[in-house]
Amino acid sequence: MSCPICNKDTDPKYRPFCSKRCADLDLAKWLTGSYAIPSAQEDDDEALSEALEEEQRKPH
Template sequence: MTCPICAKDSDPEYSPFCSRRCADVDLGRWLNGSYAIPAVAPEDLEEAAEELAKETRRPH
């Protein structure tokens, strides 16, 4: 397996990375938002907001 950051052979100690440096580079990318999970379509968000609003208005 190769390191996803630099393509060198991975080191079992830092798997799947080759070194602490590459592991830290990957962590930094997650923390600063370089990696992102795609959001759902805005229509779906509006529907969800409407459903949530309905739920909060119902007596429990």
């Protein structure tokens, strides 16, 4: 198995990474939002938010 960051052989101590440096780089990517799982729900949330705002503007 190779390190997903630099493609060197992995070290059992830091598996699946080769070193603490690569493990920390990967963690930093997660914490800064560089990695993201695409979701269609974001569009749904935006549409719902717009609908709620429009509903609040209407007189009751």
